Amino acid sequence: MGEVLGLGISHYPPLSGRDADMANILRGRLGDPGVPAEAKDPANWPAAMQAEWGDDEGVAGATRHRAAMLNGLRKARAALDAFNPDFVIVWGDDQYENFKESIIPPFCVMAYDDMDIQPWAHASESAMFSKTDDEWGGGRPNVWGEKRDFTLRVPGHREAAKHIASELLQRDFDVSYAYEPLNHPGLPHAFLNTLLYLDYDRKGWRYPVVPFQINCYGRKVISYRGFISKLGDIRPLDPPSPSPKRVFNMGAEVARICRESPWRVALIASASWSHAFLVDSTFRMQPDIVTDRKLYDALVAGEWDVWKSMTLDEVEAAGDQEMLNWFALAGAMDALGQGCSWSEFVETHIFNSSKVAAIFEPSGDNK
Numbered sequence: 551m552g553e554v555l556g557l558g559i560s561h562y563p564p565l566s567g568r569d570a571d572m573a574n575i576l577r578g579r580l581g582d583p584g585v586p587a588e589a590k591d592p593a594n595w596p597a598a599m600q601a602e603w604g605d606d607e608g609v610a611g612a613t614r615h616r617a618a619m620l621n622g623l624r625k626a627r628a629a630l631d632a633f634n635p636d637f638v639i640v641w642g643d644d645q646y647e648n649f650k651e652s653i654i655p656p657f658c659v660m661a662y663d664d665m666d667i668q669p670w671a672h673a674s675e676s677a678m679f680s681k682t683d684d685e686w687g688g689g690r691p692n693v694w695g696e697k698r699d700f701t702l703r704v705p706g707h708r709e710a711a712k713h714i715a716s717e718l719l720q721r722d723f724d725v726s727y728a729y730e731p732l733n734h735p736g737l738p739h740a741f742l743n744t745l746l747y748l749d750y751d752r753k754g755w756r757y758p759v760v761p762f763q764i765n766c767y768g769r770k771v772i773s774y775r776g777f778i779s780k781l782g783d784i785r786p787l788d789p790p791s792p793s794p795k796r797v798f799n800m801g802a803e804v805a806r807i808c809r810e811s812p813w814r815v816a817l818i819a820s821a822s823w824s825h826a827f828l829v830d831s832t833f834r835m836q837p838d839i840v841t842d843r844k845l846y847d848a849l850v851a852g853e854w855d856v857w858k859s860m861t862l863d864e865v866e867a868a869g870d871q872e873m874l875n876w877f878a879l880a881g882a883m884d885a886l887g888q889g890c891s892w893s894e895f896v897e898t899h900i901f902n903s904s905k906v907a908a909i910f911e912p913s914g915d916n917k
Contacts, residue, residue, distance in 0.1 A: 556910030573608035584781030599899035622907025642740030645776030661711030801881030819879035822903035828869030
């Protein structure tokens with residue numbers, strides 16, 4: 551019988567850049583002509599938002615935000631190393647990177663072989679902030695000072711990926727699978743940043759990876775290319791993503807498959823929580839912290855009915871599209887009876903999205 555570790559982290563792109571740029575999404579919103587002037591005025595912001603913004607437009611707040619995020623990432627990496635999995639499954643989204651007009655699968659198991667990826671050479675294809683600079687050898691400026699030719703070796707585990715896909719299909723979950731990338735030279739940023747951040751201290755990455763794509767952006771994945779848009783930019787929408795309930799149940803089935811296997815598997819949900827640039831009720835200025843706190847409290851308490859009862863309309867209204875990755879983890883932990891052994895909620899009003907890190911150690915029945 552296999553053993554399963556559950557982890558949840560964020561792949562927030564600005565973490566790889568400079569503190570001075572971390573509030574750029576909000577700065578862009580301040581220049582959006584569709585946002586009412588009163589919503590842009592810091593005097594009308596919540597006190598916590600004003601404090602984060604400070605007198606330096608969030609630079610000092612960014613330093614604190616980074617430190618809080620790193621606390622969770624380092625705890626997650628320590629738990630991963632202690633568990634020493636045979637491979638990891640990363641649930642992540644694709645924001646018009648690998649999957650485009652030719653096909654948008656609801657789910658896709660990426661049964662890739664080993665890959666050599668150059669994150670900063672491919673930054674324009676794998677992250678939101680893709681500015682390149684000659685000082686960096688034509689690559690993207692980053693917090694590690696790595697140049698364009700920096701190469702990350704990402705081991706694959708095709709055997710495990712094929713097993714997961716085969717079992718899901720036999721259990722009536724119609725997932726797609728792929729043996730090689732389609733429109734992207736490496737891994738979409740949800741997966742790539744997960745590895746970069748879990749190895750933030752550059753100890754090295756040795757665990758085989760099975761990327762598991764979930765179509766989180768659904769109605770906006772092609773129409774808006776899963777990206778930021780101005781408030782008044784209205785376009786015809788695409789078909790929706792899978793429902794939260796379907797994703798929850800898929801995660802549960804993956805967990806059962808892993809438990810029945812001979813492997814030690816780490817299941818990782820990679821996403822920040824409510825994204826401000828998707829929350830119309832706040833003029834896309836702030837994330838929906840109230841909804842996130844409700845989900846977080848339920849996660850800590852193991853009250854999974856709160857998660858299972860959430861509709862797709864509610865997820866989208868809260869800007870929690872990427873949280874579908876966490877719905878898969880929630881379903882997995884519910885199926886295995888694994889409670890949250892450690893977690894931290896990093897709240898923010900100005901850095902686009904609150905961040906959660908969480909660890910779900912194997913239960914007594916799962917050892």
